[in-house]
Amino acid sequence: MREPPPTPAERPHETVLEVHGLTKTFPGVRALDGVDFDLARGEVHAILGENGAGKSTFMNVLYGLLRPDSGDIRLWGQPYAPASPNDAVAAGVGMVHQHFMLIPALTVAENVALGAEPRRRGALDLERVVARLEELSEAFGLEVPPRARVADLSVGMRQRVEILKAFYRDARLLILDEPTALLTPQEVRELFRVIPQFTERGVSVIFISHKLAEVSQIAQRVTVVRRGKSVDTRPTAGATPRELARLMVGRDVDLQIPHPEVEPGAALLEVRGLRAEGLEPLDLEVREGEIVAVAGVEGNGQEPLIGALAGLLPAQGEVVLDGRPIHNLSVRKRVESGLGLIPSDRQDEGLVLPLNVAENLALRQYYRPPFGRGGLLDLGYWLERATAAVERFDVRPPAPRAKASALSGGNQQKVVLAREILGEPKVLIASQPTRGLDIGAAEFVHQQLLELRGHKRGVLLISLDLDEVLGLADRVVVLYRGRAMGELTRAEATREKVGLMMLGHQDAEEAA
Amino acid sequence: MNVLLNPELWSSALTLAIPIAFAALGGVFSERAGVVNIALEGKMLIGAFAAVAFASLFHSAWIGLIAAILAGALTAMLFAWATVYLRADHIIAGLAIDILAAGLTGFLFNSIYGQMGTPSDTPSLPIWHVPLLRDIPVLGPVLGHHEALVYLFFLVLGVSNWVLFRTPIGLRWRAVGEYPRAADAAGVPVLRVKFWAVVAAGAVAGLGGADLSIGILNSFSPGMTTGRGFIALAAVIFGAWRPWGSFLAALLFGFATSLSFQLQGTAAISKNILLMLPYIVTILALTGFVGRTTAPAADGQPYDPER
Structure with missing residues (x-):
């Protein structure tokens, strides 16, 4: 088993993550072109940007799926260069992908255990997983049925399983990639109710989104990325959707879809x-x-x-x-x-x-x-x-x-x-x-x-x-x-x- | 209906089912891990040949058995390398293995044994008489004495079931066959897991081949598997990708074969038609009864971790 990451109390640094001048080039595309970012302990920091702005590339670098060309990343004060998701997990970073990385045919407990299976006399000790899941559910306000098949769960429930999967691996920094994209408004509200419970326990959250309203609602700060650059970081308090949209798109946009009157005719x-x-x-x-x-x-x-x-x-x-x-x-x-x-x-x-x-x-x-x-x-x-x-x-x-x-x-x-x-x-x-x-x-x-x-x-x-x-x-x-x-x-x-x-x-x- | 009351019918059904059941078990391993294993036939054939060759060389059926396991595993490594690491199409790579196996065993058979066939003093695996089992009325004559591999099969079946559903390895096998990207994200080395699942499948299929050549008989003849590897593939599907299910399906095919043998002496039906029985049962089973069983979601799809 790997070393558990230090608990927040042991860490002298209030700053969890510092990123400077991150760049990454794919053939023909400059996906990241100088990204600066920082995250404080217990903070929810949103990354706002359009599709193709570089959000996913940035996250994949943080999660060890891609290696940057240049730039400096420090995690809890230490240089951080994960070569694989396993490195990221070992460093206490957890990620909830927009498209859930769950296996529908397996149970919740099996999904959570996969890749970090506890053993008992050579066999898989699912009872231990279930017990730990129940603890974590309690602690973070995320209720799930550990023995149910994932295929039978609602989308919101599956997301909770994903989050618990990260906490099961002792994540202290949680990356949520477009977490509301597939949820109903009620499920979104439920998610926003539990996120503060994570941060109270010292977990820091990176919240990736392209939805202006929810960014202002859940995050304390927001960093806007456009064409691979971090264009601005500001507190969400006082930032209007209009301003954020302009930063994100690079021009004024009409947030309201115009809907002129049309008299309906025959069927x-x-x-x-x-x-x-x-x-x-x-x-x-x-x-x-x-x-x-x-x-x-x-x-x-x-x-x-x-x-x-x-x-x-x-x-x-x-x-x-x-x-x-x-x-x-x-x-x-x-x-x-x-x-x-x-x-x-x-x-x-x-x-x-x-x-x-x-x-x-x-x-x-x-x-x-x-x-x-x-x-x-x-x-x-x-x-x-x-x-x-x-x-x-x-x-x-x-x-x-x-x-x-x-x-x-x-x-x-x-x-x-x-x-x-x-x-x-x-x-x-x-x-x-x-x-x-x-x-x-x-x-x-x-x-x-x-x-x-x-x-x-x-x-x-x-x-x-x-x-x-x-x-x-x-x-x-x-x-x-x-x-x-x-x-x-x-x-x-x-x-x-x-x-x-x-x-x-x-x-x-x-x-x- | 006297035929159905003959214990010989049932006993030989079991005997004939076991080679298929071994191969089918291998099929379950590899398909659970997402590799369609049409190469079972070839691995059986190579296992059958290796078993006889080593058994006669060392005058020990047990050495022949181990040789069959290793030969099956080695063949599977080639297949696994092509399908898992090179991402070759599973059907085409499997077919290549089958053709290779037929050619290789035929060539070796001819150049080593020639016209005479494999040596007549090749030892075969012992027949075990199980003390308590053989004394049970009715079941005794059916289950009480069989080739050693029949009993070993149930050991392997039990272990396989435990591994697949109760151990971390089994969980990983099932995961990579369902949704390899999720397994990858959870830190499972997907390609390695798939590779070894296919190798394990080859080892077990090799046992099936050995059962044919040094379990039931003590000789090898080219092409002696006569499609049993493909019937095993059908048993995998008919058995819903479960170890026990695949065994029961293999038993059905064993029964059909046994029945066709028993009827040959009695009925007025042409022998040629009777010999078709197991294959007809295969087709009927796959078309009529499979119904709602679902394959592992990523079965047959090569996985590319870079994409």
Whole structure:
């Protein structure tokens, strides 16, 4: 067994972590370009930045997954250069990854023990793990069922397991990477209730986020990173969201999504009793000039719903598009009758990464004029069309021949968006259209969706991001365990109500 | 129905099941650690050959047995190196091992033993008569006397089950087969764990081969495994990736083989059709009954720690 790290009381240094002039270059990219950072004992210090700003690179350096090119790191006064996560753990650093590093098929105790297994006569001593877990749960206010399988736990519960995993390894410095990204508002509140319990016990927390409001709420100080540089560090008290956003993006941004009045017209998409595996019979309607949002925690029936609507999964029930039943049609016929789809995973389902932009833009229509004729493809037309599309949708670099795999996430999404919008759908299903995008790209996607709405088209937005749902939707449907928990109008849909319904409360009023 | 009452049918079902069960146990190890092991057939074959070669050379079946374990493990190291460290496709690498094993054992057989076949004085493993067990009515004749490896199998099965579900090693095997990145993040040396799981699988599959050549018989002939390694792979799946499950599945195939032998003397059905029975059972088992069993989540996917 390794030496336990010293308890905070033994350490003379009030400063836990000091970082100076950290740089890290990947081929062609300067991911970290001079980062300064410091963390006091018992402090929650947020790192705020857009995707690609260098937050993850910085964390990976701290956690021993990457080695920096230059710069100076001191942990509890000692030079710190972890060569692997094991070194980081041994030094008392724990990390909760945004995508949980838990094995669903194993129990909580097994997950916690993995890699640091206590033994008793050669066998795994799970009883000891369970006992220690119970102690830690008590001490930090994190309740978990030690013998349950992780697959059966809620997202919030899984996160607690991740945190306990770090504490089980005696972490005194906890890195939380976008910890609220997958949580409901209630789960976020619960997390924010326990974090002060960590710091009271001398644990220091690095809180990584791109959400302005929660940074101000939980952290004492915030360091903003932009393009690999730490641009400013300041106390959160007195820092306005507007200022922080400007620091983060480098220009003024509109935090409020504009939502002009549009008078809804006739029903465009009518769904009646649609069911599939993982989806209970569902009724839904999207009218002309409407954005209907489907909210819910990940894995509560969103994918079956999308699959059933798009014809990708076997399903029963009626789907009527602009007066025409499409539920018995093939995927291609549904597209031809005016259904567009932005899939949740742009790299797996949205694009064929080894193909270039022009080819990806033609995927829906390559087989018919003017894209192809008599079994031959008119590649000249594809390029011409792609050249116009990259211009209009601001794809960077504006190169129709660039492989999709060479584009950044935001630009990949713009290609998907371009393909679907140029297909002139009557109804566009947009699933998590801004997942992982930076503020600028997300703004662009939102504008495009609102423009469709303005043109009297319908949009069915499936999103895990509550801000996006509340900002864009005319109506909100909440899915919980494959069931619609009810429908709220824009005026009714408050963060609290939607959050409670996401947790399975049918009548939000009563539960609140 | 007299056939079903014949203890010989049941006793030989067990005998015929054990080689498959050994290989299937190996399959459970490696697939739990995320490596699809289509190379079981080849490891059995090499184990079978090594067992006979060393048993006849040293006039000791036990030395032959140890040779089979080592030969299986060595072959598995090649397979593990290709699949784990070089991230080769598991199916293609496995197929290569199978072809290599067939070619190598065929070549060695021809150049060492030639037309005469393996020496007729090759010792085989003893048949054990278990004092108390053989006296039990009904079960006695079925379970009471068998090749030593039948009894050793249950020891290996018990140990395997304990290791897989009760020890740190087993936890790590299961973890890397489910979600290697999480195991990596928890400080588990993923590649090393996978490598040794596959090597252990090879050692056990080698035992299966030895059971064929010096357990049931005392000779080797080229290609003598006749697809048992593949049936073992089916037993892994049919047994839901569990040691006991894979044994029960192997028992089913052993029973089908045994039945086909017993029926040959009696029924009016063509011998050729009867010999198909175990393979038909395999297909039926895999298509009809597998249903809801789920493979380890990362089974068959090479893991790259750098990505």
